Amino acid sequence: MTQSGRGGGPQLLRLMNCAAVLQAVRDTGSARLADVVRATGLSRPTVTAAVSTLIRDGWVEETEAPEDDSPRMGRPAKVVRFRADAAHVVGVDVGPHKVYCAVADLAGNVVVQERRDVAEPASHAGLLEHVESTVSLVLDRAGVERSAIAAVGVGTPGIVDERRGAIVQAPSVPGWAALELGRTLQRTIACPVYVENDVNLAVVAERANGSWDEADDMVLVQWGARVGAAVLLQGRLHRGANGAAGEIGFIDLEEQPQGTQADGLGPLEAVTGTAQILRRARELGDRTSHDAVAVLHAAAAGDPLALQVLDEVAAEFARGLAPFLTAIDPALVVIGGGITLAGDAILAAVRRHLEQRALVVPRLELSSLGDDAVALGAVRLALDHAERQLLDVYSPPGTRRDR
Amino acid sequence: MTQSGRGGGPQLLRLMNCAAVLQAVRDTGSARLADVVRATGLSRPTVTAAVSTLIRDGWVEETEAPEDDSPRMGRPAKVVRFRADAAHVVGVDVGPHKVYCAVADLAGNVVVQERRDVAEPASHAGLLEHVESTVSLVLDRAGVERSAIAAVGVGTPGIVDERRGAIVQAPSVPGWAALELGRTLQRTIACPVYVENDVNLAVVAERANGSWDEADDMVLVQWGARVGAAVLLQGRLHRGANGAAGEIGFIDLEEQPQGTQADGLGPLEAVTGTAQILRRARELGDRTSHDAVAVLHAAAAGDPLALQVLDEVAAEFARGLAPFLTAIDPALVVIGGGITLAGDAILAAVRRHLEQRALVVPRLELSSLGDDAVALGAVRLALDHAERQLLDVYSPPGTRRDR
Numbered sequence: 001m002t003q004s005g006r007g008g009g010p011q012l013l014r015l016m017n018c019a020a021v022l023q024a025v026r027d028t029g030s031a032r033l034a035d036v037v038r039a040t041g042l043s044r045p046t047v048t049a050a051v052s053t054l055i056r057d058g059w060v061e062e063t064e065a066p067e068d069d070s071p072r073m074g075r076p077a078k079v080v081r082f083r084a085d086a087a088h089v090v091g092v093d094v095g096p097h098k099v100y101c102a103v104a105d106l107a108g109n110v111v112v113q114e115r116r117d118v119a120e121p122a123s124h125a126g127l128l129e130h131v132e133s134t135v136s137l138v139l140d141r142a143g144v145e146r147s148a149i150a151a152v153g154v155g156t157p158g159i160v161d162e163r164r165g166a167i168v169q170a171p172s173v174p175g176w177a178a179l180e181l182g183r184t185l186q187r188t189i190a191c192p193v194y195v196e197n198d199v200n201l202a203v204v205a206e207r208a209n210g211s212w213d214e215a216d217d218m219v220l221v222q223w224g225a226r227v228g229a230a231v232l233l234q235g236r237l238h239r240g241a242n243g244a245a246g247e248i249g250f251i252d253l254e255e256q257p258q259g260t261q262a263d264g265l266g267p268l269e270a271v272t273g274t275a276q277i278l279r280r281a282r283e284l285g286d287r288t289s290h291d292a293v294a295v296l297h298a299a300a301a302g303d304p305l306a307l308q309v310l311d312e313v314a315a316e317f318a319r320g321l322a323p324f325l326t327a328i329d330p331a332l333v334v335i336g337g338g339i340t341l342a343g344d345a346i347l348a349a350v351r352r353h354l355e356q357r358a359l360v361v362p363r364l365e366l367s368s369l370g371d372d373a374v375a376l377g378a379v380r381l382a383l384d385h386a387e388r389q390l391l392d393v394y395s396p397p398g399t400r401r402d403r
Numbered sequence: 404m405t406q407s408g409r410g411g412g413p414q415l416l417r418l419m420n421c422a423a424v425l426q427a428v429r430d431t432g433s434a435r436l437a438d439v440v441r442a443t444g445l446s447r448p449t450v451t452a453a454v455s456t457l458i459r460d461g462w463v464e465e466t467e468a469p470e471d472d473s474p475r476m477g478r479p480a481k482v483v484r485f486r487a488d489a490a491h492v493v494g495v496d497v498g499p500h501k502v503y504c505a506v507a508d509l510a511g512n513v514v515v516q517e518r519r520d521v522a523e524p525a526s527h528a529g530l531l532e533h534v535e536s537t538v539s540l541v542l543d544r545a546g547v548e549r550s551a552i553a554a555v556g557v558g559t560p561g562i563v564d565e566r567r568g569a570i571v572q573a574p575s576v577p578g579w580a581a582l583e584l585g586r587t588l589q590r591t592i593a594c595p596v597y598v599e600n601d602v603n604l605a606v607v608a609e610r611a612n613g614s615w616d617e618a619d620d621m622v623l624v625q626w627g628a629r630v631g632a633a634v635l636l637q638g639r640l641h642r643g644a645n646g647a648a649g650e651i652g653f654i655d656l657e658e659q660p661q662g663t664q665a666d667g668l669g670p671l672e673a674v675t676g677t678a679q680i681l682r683r684a685r686e687l688g689d690r691t692s693h694d695a696v697a698v699l700h701a702a703a704a705g706d707p708l709a710l711q712v713l714d715e716v717a718a719e720f721a722r723g724l725a726p727f728l729t730a731i732d733p734a735l736v737v738i739g740g741g742i743t744l745a746g747d748a749i750l751a752a753v754r755r756h757l758e759q760r761a762l763v764v765p766r767l768e769l770s771s772l773g774d775d776a777v778a779l780g781a782v783r784l785a786l787d788h789a790e791r792q793l794l795d796v797y798s799p800p801g802t803r804r805d806r
Contacts (some may be wrong), residue, residue, distance in 0.1 A: 037417020184576040229730075239732075248726075252761075326649070326651060326653070328730050329642075
């Protein structure tokens with residue numbers, strides 16, 4: 001970051017003061033003028049001028065201090081409030097079986113969300129259409145203009161080159177690999193689009209919204225039709241040298257390598273995913289369950305047949321998870337995805353099998369976010385970029401951080 | 404760290420100046436007085452006084468500038484040189500089959516090293532005696548008094564609590580677990596002893612002495628009688644929540660968990676270690692090899708039977724390594740230990756099998772340090788602590804970093 005000394009002068013200073021005031025108000029949500037003066041170290045007239053500019057541009061508003069505030073002499077103090085609704089972001093969770101969109105304001109409050117199930121694994125063109133129509137739908141419902149969208153975050157299966165917004169490898173969605181997803185969506189949605197692996201986004205959301213603050217080294221496993229994992233080390237996402245860290249569903253344990261299956265599933269997913277859960281339940285004589293959801297609910301209710309199925313897939317899962325955990329020895333493993341419908345029964349089964357295989361067994365917990373995790377992580381990804389853009393509006397040329 | 408303001412005065416300042424001068428001379432190896440003045444920002448008389456103290460205490464010496472230096476007018480310039488031989492450190496690599504000791508000066512130059520093979524897996528008392536007698540031997544040979552040892556670093560198999568210097572779990576050495584190794588050795592050797600997992604030390608040495616500077620995310624596998632790994636992420640050792648990261652030898656792949664074998668080997672070590680290599684060679688009709696070393700040499704020379712054995716163990720090794728790598732997606736995997744006697748043949752075999760199992764295959768290389776890696780890492784561990792102690796001599800009370 002370089003700061004140009006030339007061409008600066010009073011205009012440059014005014015921009016920088018606006019950015020400083022905006023940051024101070026943004027950090028607290030709302031603040032008295034005196035608090036902003038203290039936080040920024042600027043003079044009162046300078047802060048007053050900056051606030052006027054920010055009000056004119058729509059980023060902050062001035063309100064009376066709430067009545068329950070400490071009583072004061074004289075006229076009521078003014079409070080400067082960050083307008084979280086000055087712009088919005090969109091988080092998208094796109095997978096072969098669903099599109100899930102959430103619209104949030106600049107404070108991260110989700111105002112509208114919508115999940116659409118996609119019956120058949122669609123082509124990438126079909127999936128893209130679903131994404132675009134679902135984004136349109138949620139924006140309409142939220143009453144948010146496209147021009148007021150600051151950024152879009154997208155979570156997708158596969159190995160993502162997050163600098164290019166491109167999917168490098170994604171065996172689960174035909175035609176999805178090598179797709180310039182970010183660039184393609186950007187053309188229709190007409191605002192910056194940031195793409196990240198879906199489970200990577202889920203672990204970020206899990207850490208931010210979940211109750212695992214103490215676990216700096218944690219693994220999140222998303223376990224449903226597919227099985228993927230993401231790794232957080234020292235509180236930060238570990239992507240790996242090729243962005244491929246955590247692709248647990250493709251762990252290949254047998255003496256003869258199995259490779260990716262005909263249906264696109266990785267070897268471990270094939271023997272632990274929801275398709276296998278339904279298949280095994282039927283093999284064992286379950287005549288009533290129409291889908292894996294029913295089997296998982298039955299397991300949660302203590303049904304012996306369903307619990308046997310759960311035990312079998314947990315055994316295979318632990319067989320793949322144990323060597324994976326050996327590499328990092330995390331403090332916590334959080335299990336999310338459809339499998340969590342089985343509740344504590346799945347934790348107990350995985351723990352039982354891990355104890356037979358691993359030198360040390362980490363704390364195991366169920367996800368606190370469930371189905372929302374990826375979309376919430378995508379909202380957070382979009383917010384990170386939106387915040388930078390927001391401050392960039394008031395940054396002098398040559399100091400912008402995110403272009 | 405607090406700095407006491409009271410009881411300070413001129414004496415306190417003199418100590419701090421000595422520490423600053425020592426640090427400056429230590430960093431460069433040798434320096435002209437003028438260079439030290441520049442580096443420390445102290446006045447010339449202050450530096451001269453500090454140098455006198457450091458000469459008196461034996462940490463530096465004054466010599467004439469080397470003749471090939473740039474010519475100068477007047478009398479030849481004096482050079483202050485750090486006395487790397489003012490104290491020494493000892494690095495120890497202790498395992499069930501060997502004790503390896505190295506004595507190094509404060510610049511890290513190894514002056515004497517000695518390896519002793521231990522025929523039978525010894526009891527912990529027996530192993531401790533081997534360590535103590537080998538330390539005595541190398542000190543005698545180096546002509547170094549025990550009182551001149553600044554620190555001892557020890558690498559050991561097992562999961563180490565490095566703050567206590569205790570071994571938490573070590574299935575490979577009977578009675579070794581729960582041993583307060585650091586404290587026990589400290590009693591006999593009478594200087595600070597620091598203990599760390601052996602493979603963790605090897606990866607630190609590999610990064611410092613090897614030629615992998617570009618690989619911030621790397622895995623070192625030590626593969627001999629035992630198989631262990633250590634993980635370096637962002638250039639730093641990743642120990643895990645329980646210090647258990649990297650215990651690859653205990654990966655348990657079969658549908659029925661195998662657990663630790665009767666001989667103390669973990670499931671993956673049992674089917675890939677040197678004992679298995681010799682056993683398989685004999686089963687396949689090798690009548691001449693007396694040990695695994697001979698089989699590995701034969702493989703390096705292209706012997707078909709030995710290459711078949713190598714291929715079999717590489718297949719099993721890749722089967723365990725692939726899920727391990729899935730967790731971190733490192734840029735580089737370095738293979739060290741006895742297996743490297745097979746040369747590039749082992750790299751080729753592991754690569755071939757990894758390619759059948761892993762979504763991405765990292766760069767694979769042979770260790771550049773071989774058998775010395777753990778002892779060199781132990782020397783480095785001791786040096787880190789010795790350097791802090793060295794500077795602590797001249798630090799005012801209350802500011803010492805390593806007690």
